[in-house]
Amino acid sequence: MTRIGVVGGGQLARMMVPASIDIGIELRIFSETLNSAAKVGATYVGDYTDERQLVEFGKDVDVLTFDHEHVPLAHLQRVKDVGTAVCPSPEALALTQNKIKMRQKLAELVIPQPRWAVVGDHTNADRAIADVGGFPCVAKKPIGGYDGKGVRVIDSLEECADWVVEGEVLLEELVPFTRELSQLSARRLSGQWSAWPVVETRQEGGVCSEVIAGAVAIDDSVSQNARDIAERIAHAVDVVGVLAVELFETPDGQILVNELAMRPHNSGHVLTELSVTSQFEQHLRAVADLPLGSTDFIAPFGVMANVFGEVSLTAQSLAWESFPEAKIHSYQKAPRPGRKAGHVVVVGSNLDTVLGQARGARDIVQGSG
Amino acid sequence: MTRIGVVGGGQLARMMVPASIDIGIELRIFSETLNSAAKVGATYVGDYTDERQLVEFGKDVDVLTFDHEHVPLAHLQRVKDVGTAVCPSPEALALTQNKIKMRQKLAELVIPQPRWAVVGDHTNADRAIADVGGFPCVAKKPIGGYDGKGVRVIDSLEECADWVVEGEVLLEELVPFTRELSQLSARRLSGQWSAWPVVETRQEGGVCSEVIAGAVAIDDSVSQNARDIAERIAHAVDVVGVLAVELFETPDGQILVNELAMRPHNSGHVLTELSVTSQFEQHLRAVADLPLGSTDFIAPFGVMANVFGEVSLTAQSLAWESFPEAKIHSYQKAPRPGRKAGHVVVVGSNLDTVLGQARGARDIVQGSG
Numbered sequence: 043m044t045r046i047g048v049v050g051g052g053q054l055a056r057m058m059v060p061a062s063i064d065i066g067i068e069l070r071i072f073s074e075t076l077n078s079a080a081k082v083g084a085t086y087v088g089d090y091t092d093e094r095q096l097v098e099f100g101k102d103v104d105v106l107t108f109d110h111e112h113v114p115l116a117h118l119q120r121v122k123d124v125g126t127a128v129c130p131s132p133e134a135l136a137l138t139q140n141k142i143k144m145r146q147k148l149a150e151l152v153i154p155q156p157r158w159a160v161v162g163d164h165t166n167a168d169r170a171i172a173d174v175g176g177f178p179c180v181a182k183k184p185i186g187g188y189d190g191k192g193v194r195v196i197d198s199l200e201e202c203a204d205w206v207v208e209g210e211v212l213l214e215e216l217v218p219f220t221r222e223l224s225q226l227s228a229r230r231l232s233g234q235w236s237a238w239p240v241v242e243t244r245q246e247g248g249v250c251s252e253v254i255a256g257a258v259a260i261d262d263s264v265s266q267n268a269r270d271i272a273e274r275i276a277h278a279v280d281v282v283g284v285l286a287v288e289l290f291e292t293p294d295g296q297i298l299v300n301e302l303a304m305r306p307h308n309s310g311h312v313l314t315e316l317s318v319t320s321q322f323e324q325h326l327r328a329v330a331d332l333p334l335g336s337t338d339f340i341a342p343f344g345v346m347a348n349v350f351g352e353v354s355l356t357a358q359s360l361a362w363e364s365f366p367e368a369k370i371h372s373y374q375k376a377p378r379p380g381r382k383a384g385h386v387v388v389v390g391s392n393l394d395t396v397l398g399q400a401r402g403a404r405d406i407v408q409g410s411g
Numbered sequence: 412m413t414r415i416g417v418v419g420g421g422q423l424a425r426m427m428v429p430a431s432i433d434i435g436i437e438l439r440i441f442s443e444t445l446n447s448a449a450k451v452g453a454t455y456v457g458d459y460t461d462e463r464q465l466v467e468f469g470k471d472v473d474v475l476t477f478d479h480e481h482v483p484l485a486h487l488q489r490v491k492d493v494g495t496a497v498c499p500s501p502e503a504l505a506l507t508q509n510k511i512k513m514r515q516k517l518a519e520l521v522i523p524q525p526r527w528a529v530v531g532d533h534t535n536a537d538r539a540i541a542d543v544g545g546f547p548c549v550a551k552k553p554i555g556g557y558d559g560k561g562v563r564v565i566d567s568l569e570e571c572a573d574w575v576v577e578g579e580v581l582l583e584e585l586v587p588f589t590r591e592l593s594q595l596s597a598r599r600l601s602g603q604w605s606a607w608p609v610v611e612t613r614q615e616g617g618v619c620s621e622v623i624a625g626a627v628a629i630d631d632s633v634s635q636n637a638r639d640i641a642e643r644i645a646h647a648v649d650v651v652g653v654l655a656v657e658l659f660e661t662p663d664g665q666i667l668v669n670e671l672a673m674r675p676h677n678s679g680h681v682l683t684e685l686s687v688t689s690q691f692e693q694h695l696r697a698v699a700d701l702p703l704g705s706t707d708f709i710a711p712f713g714v715m716a717n718v719f720g721e722v723s724l725t726a727q728s729l730a731w732e733s734f735p736e737a738k739i740h741s742y743q744k745a746p747r748p749g750r751k752a753g754h755v756v757v758v759g760s761n762l763d764t765v766l767g768q769a770r771g772a773r774d775i776v777q778g779s780g
Contacts, residue, residue, distance in 0.1 A: 044724055060429030063451045066722065066741025066753070082432045315709075318736050318758075332724070333731035335738075340684075340758055341709045353435065355413055355701070362702035367687050369704075372435025384435070389687075389709055 044068055046326055047099055047126075049090050050109025051078030053373040053382065054306045054322075057314070058109075059083040061323035067330060071109075072099045079373045080109070093117040100126040107283055107329045108305050111138040112186070129231060129282035129329040130304040137279060138304050141212050142184045148299055151278050153271055155299045156180075156217045156290070162210035167199055170213055180214040181205065189382075190248020217298060219290035223260070224253070224309035225268040228284045228324040229276040231331035236324075238317055238337040240268040243288070243309045249348075249380075252400075255312045256343035256393065260291075267297055275302070284325040286310060308348070308382070313337075315369050315387045316344030341389040343396045347404035352377035353384035361386075361406035368403035413437055415695055416468055416495075418459050419478025420447030422742040422751065423675045423691075426683070427478075428452040430692035436699060440478075441468045448742045449478070462486040469495040476652055476698045477674050480507040481555070498600060498651035498698040499673040506648060507673050510581050511553040517668055520647050522640055524668045525549075525586045525659070531579035536568055539582055549583040550574065558751075559617020586667060588659035592629070593622070593678035594637040597653045597693040598645040600700035605693075607686055607706040609637040612657070612678045618717075618749075621769075624681045625712035625762065629660075636666055644671065653694040655679060677717070677751070682706075684738050684756045685713030710758040712765045716773035721746035722753035730755075730775035737772035 044067055048055045051073025059082050062069035071078075071085040072095075078085060088095040090113050100106050100121035106128050115132040122128050137144040145158045159170035171177065181202040183192035195216060196202055205211045222245060227237035241255040272287045286307030288300040310321035319327075319335030327334055353372040361368055365388070372384040386407060388400040413436055417424045420442025428451050431438035440447075440454040441464075447454060457464040459482050469475050469490035475497045484501040491497050506513040514527045528539035540546065550571035552561035564585060565571055574580045591614060596606035610624040641656045655676030657669040679690035688696075688704030696703055722741040730737055734757070741753045755776060757769040 056432065059451075060432050063425065063429050064738070064740055065727065066724065066743045082428075318738070327731075330724075332728050333735065335731065336736040338736065355435065355699075358434065359701050362696075362704065366702065367705040367707065369433070369687070371433055374435045 044330065045070065045103040045105075046330060047072060047103030047106045048080070048109055049096070049099075049106065049113050051075065051080035051085060052109045053079045053375070055080035055109035056082060056373060057306065057311075057320075057371070058322045058326060061320060061326055065323060065326065067326055069326070070099070070103055072096070077376075079375050082374075091117075093120055097121055097124055100124060100128075105129055105329050107325070108135070111135055111304070115139070127231070127329075131280060131282070134279045134281050134304055138302055140184045141182050141187070141301075142210060144302055145212065147279065148275075151274060153275060153299055154296060157215035159213045160210050161199065161202075161206060161213055163206075165210075171199070174213045174215045178216050180216055182212040182214065183208075184210060184212050189250075190245075193248055217290045217292065217300075219298075220293050221291040222300070223264075223268060223289040223291055223297065224307070225272040225287040225289060226284065226307065226310040226313065226321055227269075227272045227276060227287075228321070228328045228334055229281050230328045230334055231282050233277075234334055235273055235276050236334040236337050237269050237272055238310070238313055238321075239339060240265050240289075241309060241312065249350075249382075250308045251348055253309050253312045253346040254343075254393070254397070255316055255345070256339060256341070258343075258393070261295060264291060264295060264297060271297070271299065275299075283328045284310065284321050308385075311371070311385050312344040312346035312387055315389050316341060342391045343393045344387060344389040345393075345396045345400040347386045347400045348382055349384040349386065349404055349407045350380055351383055351408060353407055357407045357409060361403040364406065365399050365403040367399055370403065370407060413699065414439065414472040414474075415699060416441060416472030416475045417449070417478055418465070418468075418475065418482050420444065420449035420454060421478045422448045422744070424449035424478035425451060425742060426675065426680075426689075426740070427691045427695060430689060430695055434692060434695065436695055438695070439468070439472055441465070446745075448744050451743075459483075460486075462489055466490055466493055469493060469497075474498055474698050476694070477504070480504055480673070484508070496600070496698075500649060500651070503648045503650050503673055507671055509553050510551055510556070510670075511579060513671055514581065516648065517644075520643060522644060522668055523665060526584040528582045529579050530568065530571075530575060530582055532575075534579075540568070543582045543584045547585050549585055551581040551583065552577075553579060553581050558619075559614075562617055586659045586661065586669075588667075589662050590660040591669070592633075592637060592658040592660055592666065593676070594641040594656040594658060595653060595676065595679040595682065595690055596638075596641045596645060596656075597690070597697045597703055598650050599697045599703055600651050602646075603703055604642055604645050605703040605706050606638050606641055607679070607682055607690075608708060609634050609658075610678060610681065618719075618751075619677045620717055622678050622681050622715040623712075623762070623766070624685055624714070625708060625710070627712075627762070630664060633660060633664060633666060640666070640668065644668075652697045653679065653690050677754075680740070680754050681713040681715035681756055684758050685710060711760045712762045713756060713758040714762075714765045714769040716755045716769045717751055718753040718755065718773055718776045719749055720752055720777060722776055726776045726778060730772040733775065734768050734772040736768055739772065739776060 159173035314320040528542035
């Protein structure tokens with residue numbers, strides 16, 4: 043298996059391209075627009091909601107994988123039917139498309155998660171509210187939310203009434219977490235599973251802003267617990283490719299699963315510089331059923347800071363003048379306020395230094411330095 | 412300056428592609444064949460000895476640089492004339508095209524080098540032989556040699572008589588070196604210069620087989636000397652881009668310049684994993700006149716081992732089974748005995764371990780493990 047097709051032309055597909063070049067695997071990208079972030083690779087423009095186009099694209103590759111989780115599952119089943127592997131499988135992907143299905147599956151697997159309930163036409167709203175510990179709680183649209191979109195902290199059901207009229211809404215306990223973590227791992231088609239050390243993620247407005255990785259103050263028991271949870275999910279759900287498990291750490295040292303993604307994930311960008319194997323290379327190896335690479339960290343610490351809005355070469359240049367150690371990734375996307383346009387990674391042996399450098403470079407690139 | 416054109420479609424151009432994607436610079440490659448190693452990028456097929464084609468290609472980019480040093484200098488002058496920067500300049504490139512010119516320039520700069528002389532129709536052969544310390548000595552064709560080709564150790568001039576009839580031949584003292592080193596550095600268009608720590612190179616049959624980098628036993632004075640030599644050459648010759656200075660280390664701790672290259676170089680491949688900034692990213696930043704990146708090493712040691720002949724995904728897979736820490740680069744070139752087809756890099760904190768892993772993976776990829 044050497045030809046990998048990726049559905050989606052965003053920055054995740056873009057960053058699979060260097061990994062594919064390094065190891066010598068052919069990558070083809072099915073992108074919605076000609077001028078996508080992934081245009082640096084071999085892109086084919088098409089509509090992923092069009093079954094015929096997707097099947098045609100699938101015929102020319104050995105395995106189909108994803109930059110996002112929005113492809114209709116029925117279409118993927120058709121791609122499988124014509125003989126192309128789909129990784130992760132439609133069954134696994136279903137859990138990332140629908141947060142209610144994800145909660146149900148995690149409950150079935152007895153994986154620790156926030157208390158949750160569903161509200162909709164035929165549910166008992168009072169019972170649901172009681173199940174999540176009352177207000178305030180978190181309301182989530184089960185389908186299509188990302189980066190804080192489709193998520194609200196509510197003090198009454200009226201605050202999500204517009205969603206309820208559209209269909210079921212997921213309610214979740216508002217977890218009093220001390221910290222958010224992300225456990226990245228990957229599972230190969232034939233079953234091998236390998237995890238990177240758990241990383242800390244920091245969000246602003248529901249969007250990941252920074253990732254801190256390395257020998258940060260995470261208890262061994264928490265780290266081991268995070269690994270175990272990821273491994274159980276990966277095998278039980280038959281995940282193939284990278285699996286990101288976003289976690290809440292609670293004051294009493296418990297961890298609860300917040301979200302799942304079955305593809306390279308923003309919280310794993312730091313691994314490109316910090317780990318022997320990047321999440322992008324690992325994802326390609328996993329879906330091509332090649333042995334997984336070492337997940338060891340090369341340096342003691344790494345920090346990733348997202349850049350929103352725009353990354354210009356002029357701003358990059360200014361940032362590099364002050365921070366020559368900053369690795370500045372530009373996604374070459376059209377500028378838009380709040381849009382993830384790139385990221386900065388710095389690795390090193392002193393966390394305060396690394397954090398200061400990453401933030402300093404980020405601020406300059408973002409035009410706020 | 413954001414559009415960089417690269418003449419040549421070999422593995423060096425290929426490896427500039429991931430660097431260009433990371434930092435978001437547009438790269439266009441002028442390649443001799445459609446199915447080149449650099450086909451992973453935006454390639455334009457053409458003949459670099461055809462001035463018209465080269466000028467047309469040059470018009471569409473802001474700066475022209477190289478994967479090899481064989482482009483006729485007059486053509487490059489024409490590219491400059493139509494307003495495209497050429498980095499390195501034709502004047503600098505001339506020294507890497509002709510080893511006699513290189514020796515003359517280094518002599519003029521009083522840079523330590525092996526004793527050398529020229530033999531040809533109008534030279535005094537006895538005097539030349541005496542100048543290099545007699546036989547055995549090294550004979551080199553001044554133009555076109557690489558990887559041991561165009562180089563002979565001779566015991567009499569008759570052994571290079573076939574070259575002398577074609578033109579001048581460079582004779583060099585057979586230096587009784589203890590070790591070969593390579594000093595990689597880069598110089599930005601506007602003058603900033605930055606060096607990586609000097610690395611050790613090991614050759615087999617005149618071809619680089621391994622590179623050892625990190626805190627190896629190189630005296631501080633030797634390291635400083637290597638840096639100083641590279642810096643003097645870079646500024647004096649107005650090098651723009653990566654400069655590789657290959658050096659002989661002699662038993663008394665002197666270093667002598669063996670060869671120069673003004674582009675990313677095989678001896679610098681280890682930097683992709685070992686240094687904050689790879690030679691490919693640094694080359695692009697240098698020719699685009701962007702600030703140079705940090706040349707610090709992230710890990711204590713790194714070893715690069717070349718793979719000759721062929722790299723297949725099957726062999727890669729076998730190597731990864733035993734050596735998950737091995738970064739295996741495949742150039743996707745048509746298999747040919749003795750041809751550089753890829754390389755392996757391992758980084759870590761114990762040199763013996765790293766060396767063993769790199770060689771172990773290399774042997775398996777090469778089918779000799």
